[in-house]
Amino acid sequence: MSSKEENMGKVKKDLDKLRKNLRKIDAWNTEIEVLKEKMNAYKSGGFGLGAQCITTVTIDDILARDETRLNNLESNIDFTNYKLKEYKAALECLTDNEYEVINRRYLETECKNQSYEGIAKDMKFSKSHIKRLHDSAIEKIVDYKYGSIEIA
Incomplete structure (x- = not known):
């Protein structure tokens, strides 16, 4: 396998992971709020610990x-936002249609149908054309990310 193919695989995996993390951000923010409230309550003595514990767990442990x-x-x-910014910079080198395909497939968390078929239907293109746009966009991102595009 060539290094370009390896890099394309890396970019696809990276974008898949970014998509999954973008979907989790709201849940993470909610959990952060809950943890902060819980920690503040423990620090202010708002939660009582049950007296019938077999093992000793202190408030400091919690x-x-x-x-x-x-x-x-x-x-x-923070890492997800960093990756998002990193890829947003790479997306500047794409055509409008390539950008739209990558954005719908990986970056829009509200978009429910991120399959090639769904994107093709929404954009009124064939599935094979969407795949070509996707592959072309991934190649351009790889070129941008791994240094094959010259900056003017």
Whole structure:
């Protein structure tokens, strides 16, 4: 397999992961809010711990666990936003139709039908034309990301 094919595979996997993470951001933000409220309640003494515990768990243990989870969620959101910005820059080199295909397939979280068939139907193109646009766009992104496009 050539390095260009490997890079195309990397970009496709990266975009798939980005799509999945973009779908999770709202849930992550909700969980962050809940964790912050819970941590504030523990710090202010708003939650009582049951007296019948076999193992000893302190409020500090709970706070440390929640703080770790909070940091992980915030890191996930920051990383997803970074990746989104990275790909938004690469999308500038695409034609309008290529951009639309990549945007619908990977970046629009509201778009329910992200299959080639669904995109083709929405854009009034054939499925094979959408696949060609997709592949052409991925090639351009690979060229941009891995240095084959010269910057004027």
